[in-house]
Amino acid sequence: MPVAGANPKTTAPRDGRLGQLRQQVYEQLRSAIEQGRLPAGTRLPPSREHAASLGVSRNTVLWAVQRLQAEGYVEARVGDGTYVSQAAGAPPPQGLVAPPRGLSRRGQLIAETAARWRPPHVAARAFRIGAPEVDTFPFALWDRLARQARPGQRSARAQYLDPAGDPELRQAVALWLWASRGIRCDAAQVVVCSGSQQGIDLIARLLLDVGDEVLVEDPGYPGIRASLLGHGVLARPVALDAQGLRIDEGAAQWPGARMAVVTPTHQFPTGVCMGLARRQALLQWARTHDAWVVEDDYDGEFQYGGAAQRVPALCSLPGSERVLYVGTFSKTLHPGLRLGFVVVPPALVEAFAMARAITDRHAPGDTQAVLARFIAEGHLLRHLRQMRELYQARQRVLVDALADTSGGALQLAPSDRGMHLLYEAAPGSDDETLSRKALTAGVMLAPLSRYAMQSTRRGWLLGYAGYSEAEIVAAARVVGGLARMR
Incomplete structure (x- = not known):
């Protein structure tokens, strides 16, 4: 089954440079996935067959498919071929727009990273991860x-x-x-x-x-x-x-x-x-x-x-x-x-x-x-000693508060390191819905699936380092209440 779209061999620039040909095959496959011509779960044709239908080398097709796999558009199943991933057709993050015309290929690659990573630039609030304590900084x-x-x-x-x-x-x-x-x-x-x-x-x-x-x-x-x-x-x-x-x-x-x-x-x-x-x-x-x-x-x-x-x-x-x-x-x-x-x-x-x-x-x-x-x-050295003590205390507050407010449904395992804890759910389960509901209620709760490529591990990340005990307890009430309603 050839992928819908123009034949790259006939539309490639006359100099026929390999890099341009690979890029065209990649862009056609990606466009077919994003526009729904290749829906989630579709099995891609074997590389030799696909290459023959497009009139290009097999290595050209393999390069394009491997890049799509690295970006999460397709996934390889051992002994069963390559399929369009379930997440590939998901809508882009709110406010995300297509890269502007006129960018170089490298410029497009850089601009497109917004689809995979949106660094935060708003004030941190519980339970956003990666935020250190700043109010007591000297x-x-x-x-x-x-x-x-x-x-x-x-x-x-x-x-x-x-x-x-x-x-x-x-x-x-x-x-x-x-x-x-x-x-x-x-x-x-x-x-x-x-x-x-x-x-x-x-x-x-x-x-x-x-x-x-x-x-x-x-x-x-x-x-x-x-x-x-x-x-x-x-x-x-x-x-x-x-x-x-x-x-x-x-x-x-x-x-x-x-x-x-x-x-x-x-x-x-x-x-x-x-x-x-x-x-x-x-x-x-x-x-x-x-x-x-x-x-x-x-x-x-x-x-x-x-x-x-x-x-x-x-x-x-x-x-x-x-x-x-x-x-x-x-x-x-x-x-x-x-x-x-x-x-x-x-x-x-x-x-x-x-x-x-x-x-x-x-x-x-x-x-x-x-x-x-x-x-x-x-x-x-002195600052880190203080922060280690503070973060340990805040971690204990988080563990206790979440267990209490969720009626025991969310039991976090304490850790002897770090600035956040992970609550892991069943593999492949939905961890986005609870995160969206928490955000609506003013709590930042990152789903584990947001950090996965092919992994089916699911759960939620809860940062505690940068938040007062009162903020942690208040956010735990929100998350714990939502967990009871699941």
């Missing part, structure tokens, strides 16, 4: 540190600066990583960036080519997938178990993958911690396949056991030379700082610094300098 201390700078220092920071970051901040970060996460690195390996999202973007631009395959966690963080897809990279979903990403399955299914992006300390969004054996297997995969591992340690500082019980970073293990470590101060301090960093191998530092310079030259000098002092003088 702003007065921060301002005092800023005022202590001498006029000559202020003038120097007002000039164009090193795109890799302020030297004192890079040194402070390197020392902090050794003390808190067990990572031995030189200050010269630290590249300062505008949060973890820019760090992922730099990695994708510098280490991947269009059409490359990257193993990503499923379910996982959509901002990572959006960045990869915006660069024309194929995000390959890999299932999780109690030890994290199944690298054995990922390697078998996608043998050509050039990178894996993981959240090993506290997997987002399920919360599992990758065990030592799985970490070693992941590092061995990277060495064997000459691939990269990206460690996104987005909330690794929030482990609530004693120091001896805290899990060190993947990057701290022997044999981690192929690991790039991405850190952020958006969770440890607050997202308004717009500061994060990437720890890269020495040979890559100059390339990363130049990519940063091309993007936005460098981070603000004053902010970097104040943060360097904030870390070096021990204020970060």
